[in-house]
Amino acid sequence: MTSAPQPLVDARDVNVWFDLPDGRELHAVRGADVRVNSREKLGIVGESGCGKSTLLMALMGLLPATASVSGRIEVMGADLLAGGERAFRAHRWKDLAIVFQGAMNALNPVIRVQRQIVEALELHEVASGMAAVHRASDLVRLVGLPEGVLRKFNHELSGGMRQRVSLAMALACDPRVLLADEPTTALDMMVAAQVLALIDRLTRELDLALVLVTHDLPLVTRTCDRIQVMYAGTVVESGTPADIYHQPQHPYTRLLFAATADVHSDGPDPVTILGAPPRLDQVVPGCAFEPRCPHSQARCATDVPQPQSAGKGRSWACHYPGEST
Amino acid sequence: MSATTTLASVAAPTSQPTRPRRLLASVRRRPAAVAGATILATFVILALVGPLLTPYGVHQRVGEVYAHPSAAHPLGLDDAGVDMLTLLIAGTRVSLFVGFAASVVSVIVGGSIGVLAGYAGGWVDGALMRLTDYMIVVPALPLMIVVATVWGPSVVHMVLVIGLLMWTSTARLLRAQVLSLRERASVRRARAIGCGHWRIAFRHIVPEVYGLLGATTVLTVSVAIFYEAALSFLGLGDPGTVSWGRLIEMAFERTAISSGAWWAIVPPGVCVALVVLGSSLLGNALQDAANPRAAIAHVSPRTFRVRAERGDRR
Amino acid sequence: MTDDQRELLRIENVVTAYGRGAGVRAVDDVSLTLRKGELLAVIGESGSGKSTLALTALRLLEPRSGRVFFGGEDITHATQRALKPTRRRMQVVFQDPYESLDRRFRVRQIIEEPLLVHGLGANRAERLERVHAALERTGLSPAPLFANRFPHQLSGGQRQRVAIAASLVLEPELLIADEPVSMLDVSARAGVLSLLDGLRRDGDMAVLMITHDLAVAAHYADRIAVMYLGRVVEEGPAHKVVRSPVHPYTRALLSVVPPKDPLAPFHPQLLEGEIPPLTAVPAGCRFASRCPDVAPVCATVDPPLMDIGGRHSVACTRATRQAATPAHQGAAE
Incomplete structure (x- = not known):
């Protein structure tokens, strides 16, 4: 033990x-x-x-x-x-x-x-x-x-x-x-x-x-010690709840939080993430989130981003991490 | 944030086949259904082009009584020296006609009662279902014999007798289906829009049960053909026509068995069995496809496979 | 009674019951008012009667007692035939956009059907024009592209927009949305909600939204009514109900919704047990059996909804001890 x-x-x-x-x-x-x-x-x-x-x-x-x-x-x-x-x-x-x-x-x-x-x-x-x-x-x-x-x-x-x-x-x-x-x-x-x-x-x-496993972001960040955010079959970001809420590196994580309404504070209106997830019966050539990503660049459509680790279970899979709106 | 959906999100619609095509595809995936459809199709074609296949008439005496099968007469001759193959093909027509027509009658009656009971609910439902219960309790064959005897033998009577006594299972099936359809969100929405009963019933509910109606029709054919044979065998068939049941009856009466003339009795029996089999196979498969919830899940003892390859190989 | 020209829907002391005889009272003495351009969120758990209340407001159910006014007209006991012109003016969007759209019809046919039913639009071309206009209004643009699709070719959010378009095409004055986003993914929710929000801000349309999601209600609604066991226990301006809830049930519900920030303080106040069945409604205050602030008086006194000021009313003996006027008399004057 x-x-x-x-x-x-x-x-x-x-x-x-x-x-x-x-x-x-x-x-x-x-x-x-x-x-x-x-x-x-x-x-x-x-x-x-x-x-x-x-x-x-x-x-x-x-x-x-x-x-x-x-x-x-x-x-x-x-x-x-x-x-x-x-x-x-x-x-x-x-x-x-x-x-x-x-x-x-x-x-x-x-x-x-x-x-x-x-x-x-x-x-x-x-x-x-x-x-x-x-x-x-x-x-x-x-x-x-x-x-x-x-x-x-x-x-x-x-x-x-x-x-x-x-x-x-x-x-x-x-x-x-x-x-x-x-x-x-x-x-x-x-x-x-x-x-x-x-x-x-x-x-x-x-x-x-x-x-x-849940779709409810506030619930999971409140309950768990470590979070993995999944998109189109891939883990796009992981870290502690504080990490992914206060320093989200993947735009999908950031948008998921932005899409969630908060009853306890008068934040801005929740946002919509435009488009739909890719079809999983097809090969996705680049980053799966690229078509919906507000910060996507040429490289995102062709190269699959590999997970980058920052130690202690903190990682993300994005070519341009931390890019904010 | 404006509430506009981008074109990009519509560009890749999920390609889901339409319902009829899905139905066809799911039938094609079941070997039993393909076998059933093949059997039925063969008999239908036989009934349509049959008379062109043999040179003889159904009343034409071409040889000795109960002559053995030969090259000219592959199924031998009957008790009047008529070619058995010719009779069998002629019988296909009448038997299939009675089978399909009676089935259609029963599905129209049963379908109407089922849909009405399911949609109207309340006392209408109660009364119609009580009626259905009584019909189920009544032993069908004896009643058919009585009615057929009273009405006298004719093909039309046969169709009506069989059709009017076989609608109960269709009615119950349809009622159950309509009851669940009626509670569907799409039907509730139609009601909230302000659609009348007529529109809800014929635009939102009945089209949903077409598949089930078709399946039931095919399934009922097997029972109808069987009853046709049974009634004819009991001497209640139309004496002016040739059907499989009549062929068996005549062969039986005219001592075909003691004469050892199996060819007069076995082929029509086999035909009845084949059509019954074919329509049950196809009907059951159609029913599963039209009403997937009623189908039994095929639990497989097999488990998933393990692959060596990495995910990004493709 | 008609001094408030903006009033669209008024429900007065409505009781709706299921079953024979006295039946099971799913909605028991509820009064609510909805004005033009207003978004009212009705919050409650299953068994609270919120859906029954919506069906009664739509007159898809007939109340046992009380009255329902729509546009100043008493529709409490109107026959379905007499209601047909009113039906056009009150439309509903259901929870499940996968189930509620008939999969055999194209989007165009789905949106055209209400026009046909109500005999609107002189000919096909005019109806198609209205269909396209409704699609554009819900953000499904370019409309002709969407009009020819089948529901299964659309995402959940798009389907819900189609359902909304099929209501809008009749230019209703009241839209009842029954959990409009609970079946949708988080990424599509805000779009549908801001669409509903925008529709009532543009025109005179009012929205009655049934939801269990307090965060959604807090963000989009003008007013919130919290229901418990067939009763409205708290009703008022959304920000008041959410920021300074008075009824212990509202307070408990709010406390169990975790804040978005995982580091923000969170002290869920769990209630014991579950909502009692409608067949065994407790005497006195209905919430007393689970109330953390219960007092002896609660076992005997069934508290009415009382105005505590600022169009905010609460049904709790302890909380409203100081307040004087019963809510719906107070509000009407």
Whole structure:
């Protein structure tokens, strides 16, 4: 534990392609790196279709048969892509657990909550019989639900309770890393805040590392220690929340903040980022953000900007970083 | 910041094929659907050009009773010495006509009831669905026998009897579909614009179920053809026409089996089976394509592939 | 009553319920006024009744009691047939631009349909001209290029603009926007919102925007009404509601929205539990069961919406103890 800090998750140059029905390929994730250290909270932020969820699923090894992956995905030192499904299965849920946005679909509608948790525990050989039943009650209490929830069906629970139950199930095997894909997006404001506070408390109490994927910039900068901004399958900037808010280097990061309204201060009106993200079934010759970038220059259309590192997890991929409006 | 969208953002629209073309593409991707379409197309062509294929008439005696298959008569002769192949081709016409016509009748009736019940809701829905429930409970074949007997044997009666007793599943399917369409945002928007019921029903809802109607029609053909054969076999077919069911009935009655004349009975049976198979295969595939939510997801035990290459290779 | 010439929509003590008999009161005694050129944001969580309120204002639902006035005319119990001319004057933009546009129609047909339904535009050429004008107004320029596209060929923001254009073509006086940007990407939101904002500033059009996004409401709305469990609990000028919220529910909601600056102070004040179901509305103050400032009196007294000055009103016994006049009598005089 006290030896050299080996990252819990160390994924490098991950690419994910999906086969399209017409034989072409969609290059959804384009050389993304993800590194999560023990107890670290990493936020991955980007708009729909930027590849953030696909990247998360690649870490879990939960991609469909139409997908192909390249790169290196190491979890606690083990190379999972080399080890195949068996290697993923050894870590999935035991070391890496995930909660999704649609907690609705995560639970079986015709089985009571208790049996679902117990089955998960038995399947992963954490506990069985009465021990599993006790563990289920512990888990439910851990996520702040009354034990009565155990006897309910999915449809008898509110959205917030469902998300808590899926958190309980994710924690069943004492994972080291919790992956959360838009965990609060489908929830109401106050319920979302409750669930987020719960995730925050659990990561602290259980020494979990967190990977939070969301499109909500204020939420992610508030929750996480380190942020990766994704655009068109690539990580365009990463750094601490203060770094990317106060010294954004990539114009996309800056525009994302400028597009976000702030309820607490009378800033200028939010801006629109003109145009649309590039189609990922085509090759992008230069910087993927070039067509929408207000500062683009000739070079941006032809050369792909390589990530520049400034140490301590701070990096960006832009030919003209820091260029402000 | 002005609210103008640049031309650049329109320049690359996502090329998504239109609905009919997507339907066709998704049918083409299913081998079962291609097989079904091929079978049906073959029989339809046979029915259209059939009489040109054989030189004999359907009442023309060309040889001995139950003569064995030969080069001149590949399927032998029937109990009156008529060429079986000629009869089979003539039967294709009548059987397919009854099958398709009855199916169309049932889809028109069932479709109208389903759409009306789904769209109107309330007591209209209640009454129509109760009626449908009663029709489902009634055993179809005995009722068909009774009605066909009362009305007397004719092709038109056959079409009506079958069509009017088979619409229940179509009605339920369409009602369910319309119920969900009615709650769609686009329909709510139409209502908010001020569209009347007529416009909402025929411009915003019914066109959405054309695909499903087509699929149901094809699917119902299989049942209709089967019932045609069954009714004819029971002697309720039009005695003036030749259909597959009539051929089987006649062969059965005129001791084809005890005479060992399999060629008089097996080919029409195979034809019925093939058309039933073809229309179920195609109909099911169309239904899946028209109503993807009803389709079962094909869970694949295969997992993703791992590549050695780097991302920036292309 | 007509001294305020700018008044466009007035909802008085409206109760809208679902189901038979007394039913479930999704909107329970709500009064609101919307003036020409005004943008009113109705904020609330699911179950607050904000969407039901919009449907009642549009008269797509009929209230059980109370009255709805549009342009000075009482439309509370008008028949759908009698409402048709009014329908043209009140249009709605729905949340989901992917679902709400019929994918079988071209943009031109989508925008032309309201004209056909209301018998506007003498011939095809004139209608097309109006379609193009509406597209240009929503920033979809050049219009002929967009007019021939299908919805699936457009981005989410562009689709929402098409939906707005299909409303604008009727030159409505009231536009009800139900979560107009919640399905859109952050990069496209500001465009659609500033479009709505500009439309009501240009003309006499008023906008009623239903949203759960306080930041959006704070930025674009003139007035904000916060709903909780079928009631308006706080209503007033946007800057007042956001900068100096009075109702404990408004205060809690605002406190859980993180500021953009990650270093700015942030002290979320979480409420316990969730909104109770409409079938079990608590006696007394509806918010008492979750209120951090609850007092004994709250269990028995159901506080009315009271004006606390400056067209700002609050329904909270503790907060309005000093104030005198009930809000909607006070405001009308």
